[in-house]
Amino acid sequence: MTDSVAEKDTKLTFRRYKDGDHQPHSLREKIFQASYTHKCPTYIQSTPPCQGSCPAGEDIRRYLQIARGMEKPPAGMPWQEFAWRVLTEANPFPSVMGRVCPAPCESGCNRNEVEDHVGINSVEHFLGEYAVQNNLKFPAPAPATGKKIAVIGGGPAGLSCAYQLALKGHGVTVFDEHEYLGGMMRYGIPGFRTPRHILDAEIQRILDLGVTTRMNCHIGKDVTLEQIHQEFDAVFLGMGAQSGRALPLPDGDAPNVVTATAFLRAFNDGRLQHVGHRVVVVGGGDTSIDVATVARRLGRIENAKPVDAERAIAGHLAHDVANISARQGAEVTLTSIFSIDKMQANKHEIEHALSEGITIRGGLVPVGLVKGADGRASALRVAQCQAKFVGGKLQVETIPGTEEDLVADLIVSAIGQAVDFSGMEAFDNGRGAVNADKNYQVQGKPGVFAGGDVIKPHLLTTAIGHGAIAAEGIERFLAGEEQNKRPKIDVHTFDLMRKMVESGLKIEAVGEPLRGTDAAPVVHNYDNRSGRYVITHEELFLGHFPYVARNVRGVTMLDKDSALGNFDDRLHCLSELEAVAEAKRCMSCGMCFQCDNCVVYCPQTAVFRVPKSKSTVGRYVDTDYNKCIGCHICHDVCPTGYIQMGLGE
C-alpha cells in the first residue's frame, strides 16, 4: 500500500486542466457545456440487406429511391429509364429476373419486421417491362480495346459477363451448343414464366453492344479449347450445369425415369407435347415445381403411346401434335424429402402448383423403382423420412416400414444438376465443378474465369452476379493488374462522390484543420461502409413505418382444369402508380431517404438541410457541430440507420 502511495506522489501525472481553464467561459461555451458530449451525428452509408442478399448485387435501394422520386433522373430522362439504367448496371435481365427470381432480396428485406417485404421483384419486373416496351438500349460501349474474350456458354453467367465486357469496349464472342442463347433462362424455365419475346429482347440488347455468337458450337467437337486460347485473350466458362442428376437409386435406370433438365429442355425445344397419365416428380425446389406445372399443362392425350414422352425427352420429335384438343389432365405428384412448409421452392410457386391440382407430398424419400416386364418403371417406391441439415450437411432418416409405391408413367428427377465437362475435362475439379477464386478466376489457369452453375448450381441471379464479377477480374487480367481482394459485401452500391460529380458539385481535397461543416467542398463526417456492413433492422427506427400492405402483383391463379394447356404469362406487371407506391415502402436501410426526422426532432436545431444548391442524394442533411449537444435523438429517430454517433472518441 505504502509503496503505491509513494509511487503516486512521485509519479508524473497528466494534468487534467490547462492554463487558463480557471477563467470563466463565454456564455456561449457555457450553454454547450451544460449538456456536453463528444458524440455528434455522423452519416454512415451501409448496404441494405436486400442488396446484401442479391446475388447479382443490384443497387436495389437506389432504383427504388429513383422510383419513389427521391433521386431525380437527369434532365429529359423518364424516371423509369433512369431506374432501369441503375438496375442494369448489375443485371441486364430485369424483365426475366423480375419474373422468375426467387428474390432472396425480399426474404432479407428489413421491412419483413414491420409487416411484409417490399415487392422488389415486382418493381424490377415493372422496370424490365418498361425497357422492353420502350425499346431501351444500353449505352454505347467504350471505345474498342482490341481485346478479345471468349465466353463459353450463352446462359445468364455468360451473357452477364459478355454484357459487362462489351460495355467496356472488349470484343466478346459467345460460344453455345444450343440453337438459341439464354441457357437455363430458355431451356430450364418454362415459357409461361419467362415469355420468349421478353427473353429475346433482353438478349438482343446485349448483342446490340457488338457481342458475336457462335451457336450450335460444341467445345471439343466444333472448336477446341486450344484454338480458343490462341484466338482470345481471356476465357470465361459459363456453360452451366445442363445435365440433371439422376435419382440415386441402385436401379434408377429406366427409359421413363428422366432428369428435370432433360424434361424441361425437351419441353422448351417444343419436342415434348404431352406427358403420360401419371407423372411423379422428385424434388422440392423450383425446378421440380417447373416440371410439375409443365407436366400439368401438357397433360396427356388420348391414344398416345405410353412411351411418347420419354422418347420426346430422349430427343425424338413428337408425332401427334395435332391432337391437342383431346388433351386431358395428367395426375402429377411432386415429392420432397422435406415437409411442404420447408421445401426450398418459392412459396407462391408451391401455391400455384397446389392450386393447379398438383399433389405435393412432403417427407418422402425415393427408395426404389418398381419395374415392369418392358424394363420401364411402373411406380416409384418411396418411404417416409425425416430430413434435416446437420452442420450444413443433409441427413435423411428413412422410417422403416412406411414404404409405398407411387404409380407412374413418367418419373422425373429434379434433385439437382451436374456440369457437362465434355471437351473441357481439364477444368473438372473432380467433384463435378470448377474451382475458382474470389475473382472467379479458375485456379491455376490465369486468364480463365468461370461463373454460374459450373462453380456451384444455384440461382440464375447468382450466375449473373458471377458473370459481372468475373468480367471485372478479366478486365484486370487484360490490363495486367493483380487480382485484388473483393469487398466483403460485393454488390453494386450508391457512390456519393460519383453522384456529387454528376450533380455538378465540386469535390476537392481539404487539409486539416477542419472545423465546422461550412467549408464548402467538404463532405463532412460521411463514411461509406457499404463494402463491409449490412445494416440490420435493429439499427433502424421501425416505429417510423406504419403498416402499409404490399402492392401485390396480379397473378393468374389457375386451377386443375384451367392449367391444362395454358402457357400464358401468369404474372401481371404493376402499374406505374403501384410501382411507385411499392418503392415508397422501401425503408431505405442504411441511406438517408430525406424524411426530415433528424431536422425535425433536433431540439437544438443543429441538424439542418444542406442548401439545395449543394445537396444531393445522401447529402441531404448535415449537422452544425457548434449547436449540437449530442443528445442522440437524431440517431434514434433516423428510420434508415443512416445517422450514427461518432467523433471525439
Add this chain to the structure above:
Amino acid sequence: MLEQIEGSRAVAEVIALCRPEVVCAYPITPQTHIVEAIGEMVKSGKLMNCEFINVESEFAAMSVSIGASATGARSYTATASQGLLFMSEAVYNAAGLGLPIVMTVANRSIGAPINIWNDHSDAMSQRDSGWIQLFAESNQNAADLHILAFRLAEELSLPAMVCMDGFILTHAYEQVDLPTQSQIDSYLPPYAPRQVLDPQDPVSIGAMVGPEAFMEVRYLAHARQLRVLELIPQLVDDFKQVFGRDPGGLLHTYRAEDAETIIVAMGSALGTIKDTVDEMRHEGHKIGVLGITSFRPFPLNLVRDALHQTRRVVVVEKSFALGIGGILSTDVQMSLAGLNLPVYTVVAGLGGRAILRKSLHQWFRKAEQDELEPLTFLDLNWAVVNQQLMREEKVRRSGPAAENVLRHIGSVASKIA
C-alpha cells in the same frame, strides 16, 4: 359635476372614465361595490371596449391583470384584506415585471381573527412589493388619486395601488365632484406601453435572471420608484390645470406652520385628526398635521422638511407590526434620523375600532407633555387584555384568545363606538 354619491360608486365612475380595457373582479368586502358598478357599466354598454372578467380568485385577478397589461391593455382590479394577501405573489410579480396595473385596495384588517372592518394592515403587507401606494383621505381624494395613478403608473411602467379605507370611505355617501370624460381624456392619454407582447415585435418578458444581474434589475425598479417622487408634483400641477383642484400630492401639512406637535397620519383618519387639531388650536395648542398620500415611495426628504422644526411627532397609524410597533412611524423616524425628535407611535383604529376625538384629545395632550409612551394603543381595553393574559398564565388549555375576549365583552360589535 358635484354628486352625492357612495365612495365605491365614485371610484367606479372615475375608473370607467379612465377607459380601462380589462377589469377583473373577485368579490371581497369592502371592495365589492366598486367592481359591481364597473361590471354593470360594461354590461349595459356604458363602458365600451372593456373586458370584465369574473375570475376565480384574487390570485387570478392579479394574474389576469398581468397578462392583460403585458398585452398592452389598461388593466384594473380591486381587492382588500385576505384578497390582497392571496394575490400577494402576483402583486410582487406585477411590480417586478413593471406592469402599470392600477388597483384599488379597500383597506381592511387581516385575520385571524377574521374581521371585515377597516385598518391598514393589508396595504402594509405589500409595502415592499414595488407598487406605488397612495392613501386617500376622502372620497373626492380617492377618485382623483385613481386618475393620477393611471397617469403615473403608465408613465413609469410601475403598478399603482390606491388605498381607501374600507366602509369609512367605500361605503360613505359624500359629495364628490366627478370629472367629465373630456377632462379625463385630456389628462390621461391612451396607454402606450413601454413593453408589450406583440407578434410584430416579439419580446420575452419575465426571463430568469441570475446573480449576475438580479441586483441591477432590482435597483432599476427602485430608481423608478424614486422617479415617482419627482413626477407626482408635475402631474399634480397638470391635474390642477385640468380639473381645477388638488388631488393631494406626495404629502400635505395642515396648520403645521408653527406647530410644536405634529400629528402624522394617512387615510380617512386625517379628517378626525384635523377636527381634533382644529379644536386644540382653538384652545391655543401649537399643534398641526402632516398627511401622507404617497406611502410608497416614501418622500423621506419632504417628511423631514415638514417635521424638522417641530418639537415632537405623533404618528397615528392604523397598522401595527407585531413585535416591534408602528410601521409608518418607523419610516417617519427614518426621515428624522439625527434630529433627536421624540416620535410617539399611536396605533389606532385596528379592525374598525372607532378613532374618537375624545381619545385623540387625551393622547395629544399627553404627548404635548411628553408623557406618552413611545408605543401606545388608542382605547385599548386593558381589562380584557389582562384577564386573558392571566388566564393564559394560569391555565394550560386556555382556549382560543379571540373567543375568550368576546365572551368577556359579552356581545359582538356593540362597542365599536
Add this chain to the structure above:
Amino acid sequence: MPFQPIKFYQTGTFTVGNRLLNPEDRSVQSHGNRSNSITSGHRACQGCGEALGARYALDAAMEATGSQLIAANATGCLEVFTTPYPETSWQLPWMHSLFGNVAAVATGMAAALKAKGRSEVRVVAQGGDGGTTDIGFGCLSGMFERNDDVLYICYDNEAYMNTGVQRSSATPPGARTATTLPVGPHPGNVFGQGKFVPAIAMAHEIPYVATATVADLHDLEAKVKRAMEFRGARYIHILVPCPLGWGTASQDTIRIARLAHETGLFPVFEAEHGIQVSALPIRKQLPVEKYLKPQKRFAHLFGAQPNQDIIAQIQALAERNIHRYGQISPEKS
C-alpha cells in the same frame, strides 16, 4: 379465370417531413420556414422531451395562426432553460409570470386582445404537469369554465423536474421520485392517487381537449392545428419524457414516448365539447414492462426479483385506459 385484385393502400412513406409527400401532408416541422418558436442555444438537457414538445406545438400553432401568437409560460424547466437572462430562445412574444397563474395570465392576454379588437392574435398558455395539475389548477379550471379564448398546453413529464424530481399529481403509480422513494413495503408512488387533467378538462365541456405524445409528430401537430380552429378554452396534454427524471437514455425520448402510447399507459385521444371524438389506435399493444424497464424510475420493480404485483397493477391501468378510451387498433378488431 380467378384474378387476385390489387389493393391500393399506399399513402406514401409515413415520414414526418418527407418532401415527397404532398405539401399539405407534411409536418410543420419539416417546413424550411417553420417558425422555430424555441430556437437553438437553450439549455435543456440532452434528449429533453419538453423542449421538443414545446417547439412542435408552438410551431404548429404559429403556422395555424399565421404567426399571430402570444405565449404565456408557467415557471418550470421550459421557462428556465429557454430564458437565461439576457438571452432568450423564444421567437414569439412570450411571458413568464408565476408558477401557478399561467392560465390566468393567458386569460388576461386574451381579454386584452379582445378589448383591443385584435382577434387575429391568439394566445397559448403552457405549463408543466406541476404548474398545470397542481399549483396552477385553480386558475386552469377558472380559465376553462369561463371558456376564455386560450389554448392551454401541458407538457407532462410526470413530476417536478425543475426542482429535482418530486412527485406531482401526474406522477404515475409505482414511479420513483425524490418524494416517493422506492423504500418500504410500497415502493415508489402510491396507487389510487393522482389525477388525469384531460378528463377533468372534458368535464368542463370546453370546446377541445386532446392528448398527444412527443413521439407522434403528425398527431400532435394535427391536434394543435385543430385546437386553433376553435374559439374558447382548449386543452392539449402532451407527454414529454424527461431523461433526467425518468432515468432514460437521452436518445430514447421518442421511443419511450411511443411506448407510453403503445402500452396503453398514456391514452392518446381528443374530445370536443366534453365528448371524446377520436382515439389514436394502438397498432400492436405491448406489455407495460417494455415501457417501464428502460426507465430507472421503475428500476425497483425489476432486478433479481421483479415486483410482479405492482407490474400487474400497472398493466391493469393500461388495460383500463385502452378500454376506456377505445384505443383498439382497427387492424385488431
